[in-house]
Amino acid sequence: xxxxxxxxxxxFATTEFVLPHTALADHNGTEIGxxxxxxxxxxxxxxxxxxxxxxxxxxxxxPIIARHGTDRIRTVVFATESSIDQxxxxxxxxxxxxxxxxxxxxxxxxxxxxxxxxALQFAIGLVLRDPVQRILVIAxxxxxxxxxxxxxxxQGAAAVAMLVGSDPSLVRIEEPSGLFTADVMDFWRxxxxxxxxxxxxxxxxxxxxxxxxxxxxxxxxxGRSLDEFTAxxxxxxxxxxxxxxxxxxxxxxxxxxxxxxxxxAIGRTTAYNRVIGNSYTASxxxxxxxxxxxxxxxxxxxxGFLSYGSGSVAEFFAGTTVPGYRxxxxxxxxxxxxxxxxxxxxxAYRELHGRSFPADGGDHPTPSQTTGHxxxxxxxxxxxxxxxxx
Ligand code: CAA
Numbered sequence: 355x356x357x358x359x360x361x362x363x364x365x366f367a368t369t370e371f372v373l374p375h376t377a378l379a380d381h382n383g384t385e386i387g388x389x390x391x392x393x394x395x396x397x398x399x400x401x402x403x404x405x406x407x408x409x410x411x412x413x414x415x416x417p418i419i420a421r422h423g424t425d426r427i428r429t430v431v432f433a434t435e436s437s438i439d440q441x442x443x444x445x446x447x448x449x450x451x452x453x454x455x456x457x458x459x460x461x462x463x464x465x466x467x468x469x470x471x472x473a474l475q476f477a478i479g480l481v482l483r484d485p486v487q488r489i490l491v492i493a494x495x496x497x498x499x500x501x502x503x504x505x506x507x508x509q510g511a512a513a514v515a516m517l518v519g520s521d522p523s524l525v526r527i528e529e530p531s532g533l534f535t536a537d538v539m540d541f542w543r544x545x546x547x548x549x550x551x552x553x554x555x556x557x558x559x560x561x562x563x564x565x566x567x568x569x570x571x572x573x574x575x576x577g578r579s580l581d582e583f584t585a586x587x588x589x590x591x592x593x594x595x596x597x598x599x600x601x602x603x604x605x606x607x608x609x610x611x612x613x614x615x616x617x618x619a620i621g622r623t624t625a626y627n628r629v630i631g632n633s634y635t636a637s638x639x640x641x642x643x644x645x646x647x648x649x650x651x652x653x654x655x656x657x658g659f660l661s662y663g664s665g666s667v668a669e670f671f672a673g674t675t676v677p678g679y680r681x682x683x684x685x686x687x688x689x690x691x692x693x694x695x696x697x698x699x700x701x702a703y704r705e706l707h708g709r710s711f712p713a714d715g716g717d718h719p720t721p722s723q724t725t726g727h728x729x730x731x732x733x734x735x736x737x738x739x740x741x742x743x744x
Contacts, residue, residue: 357482358526359482359485359518360522361516361673362488362524363418363422363523363682365514365515365687366514367410367726368410369401370402370405371400372400372629372695374697375390375396375397378700384507393507394624395507395593397631398631399630401511402724403723404729405726406738407444407494407495408494409726409729410494412448413726414512415490415492415513419453422517424453426488427488428459428488429477430445430459430461431460432461433464434463434635435466435634436498437464444494447738451728466541466664466665467664468635469493469663470514470638470639471659471661473491476489481518485519488518489519491517493513493634493635493636497591497631498549498707507592508592510630512640514636522676524682524683525657525679527672528674530572532571532572532669533568533667533669534564534666535668536567540665552664560666561589561664561666561668564668565599565602565603565662569670571670583657584619584655584656585652586659586660587623587660588623588638588641588660588662589660590641596623597620604616622644622648625644626688642657642659646679646683647688652675653675653678655675656672656673656674659672694725717734718732719731729743
C-alpha cells in the first residue's frame with residue numbers, strides 16, 4: 355500500500371528527580387571524563403517514590419489526548435521491560451487515568467528495549483486494516499541496576515507516547531524493515547529481581563552484531579542506501595553507544611569513519627538521552643524527539659531507526675519527515691520536562707534506589723514527592739492505587 359502511515363504526534367515525560375553524574379563520580383572516585391566523554395552521559399532521571407511506568411506513561415500521553423481527543427483511538431499498546439504486574443497491562447491503568455473510551459483494546463508488549471518498535475509496527479498494521487483508527491503507543495521504562503555496579507551510571511527513566519495513524523503530521527514510516535533475532539544472555543531481569551543483570555561488554559558486542567545483521571537484511575529487502583539518510587536514531591543505553599553503533603555500520607559498509615559525518619548523523623539525536631539516561635523502550639524515540647526538536651528543517655528527509663532489545667531482537671527501518679512537521683512539535687514542553695527535575699544528593703538517591711514495596715498485602719501509602727499530574731498513592735491489598743491531580 356502507498357498510504358502514508360506513521361507518527362502523528364509525539365510527547366515525552368520523565369521523572370521528578372535528577373542525579374548529576376558528578377554526584378556519582380564524587381561518591382565512587384570515578385574520573386568524571388569516563389561519564390561525560392567515555393559513555394557520554396551528564397545526568398540521569400530518577401523516579402520519586404510515588405512515580406512509576408504508569409505515572410510517566412500517563413504524563414507522556416496526556417498532552418496527546420488534550421490535543422487530539424480520544425475519538426479515533428481504539429488501541430493502546432504499552433511497551434515496557436520494567437513491568438509492574440505479571441498479568442495486568444500497565445496500559446489499563448493509563449487508559450483509566452486518561453479517561454479513554456471503554457471500546458478500546460489495551461495490551462502490554464515486551465522484548466527488552468525493542469518493545470516500542472514492535473508496538474509501532476503492530477500499530478501500523480492495524481492502521482492498514484482500518485485507516486481511520488489511531489493507536490496510542492506508549493513506551494515507558496525505569497532503567498535500574500545494582501548500586502556500585504558497572505551499569506549504575508547508565509540508569510535513567512522516561513516515557514514516550516506516540517499517536518500512530520494515517521496521514522501523519524510528523525514522520526511517515528516506510529517499508530521494508532531489516533530484522534534480526536539471536537538468543538544471547540547479554541542483559542536480562544529474572545522475575546524475582548527489580549534491578550537488571552547485564553554482561554556489559556557482551557551487551558555492546560551483541561548490539562554491534564545486531565546492527566550489522568539488521569542492516570544486511572534491510573539491504574536484502576530492498577531498503578535505501580546508507581548515504582540517503584540525514585540522521586540515525588539508535589537505541590541509546592548511553593549516548594556513546596549510538597556513535598559506536600554508527601561507526602560500526604559505516605565500517606561494515608566499507609566507509610572510512612569520518613568524525614564530522616558521524617557527528618552530523620548522530621549528534622542531534624543525543625540531546626535528551628544525555629541528560630535523562632537509559633529509558634530502555636523509550637530511548638530511540640527520545641532520540642527522534644531530540645532530532646526533530648533540535649534540527650533545522652528536515653522536511654522530506656529520510657531518518658534511519660535502529661531499535662535494539664537485549665536478548666536479543668533488533669530492527670532497522672526508515673522514516674521520512676512530513677512537510678510542516680515543525681508546527682506540531684512540543685519542543686518547549688520537552689525542555690520543561692527536563693528542566694523541572696529537582697537535583698538529588700547522593701544519599702537521597704541511594705535511599706530512593708533501595709526502596710521496595712512490602713509484599714504483605716497491607717496498606718502502604720507512598721510518600722508524597724512528585725509534583726506531576728499523576729502519582730502512585732499507595733499499595734493496598736496487593737493493589738496499586740493511582741491518583742490524578744490537575
Ligand atoms: N575519560 C574519557 N573516557 C574514559 C575515561 C576518562 N577518564 N575513562 C574511561 N573512559 C572510556 C573508556 O575508554 C570506554 O570507552 P570505549 O568503550 O569507547 O573504549 C568508556 O569510557 C567506558 O569505559 P569502560 O568500558 O571501562 O566502562 P565499564 O566497563 O565500567 O562500563 C558499560 C561500561 C559496560 C557500558 C556499563 O556501563 C554497563 O554495563 N552498562 C549497562 C549495559 C549497557 O548499557 N549496555 C549497552 C548495550 S546493551 C543495550 O543497549 C540494551 C540496554 O539498554 C541495556
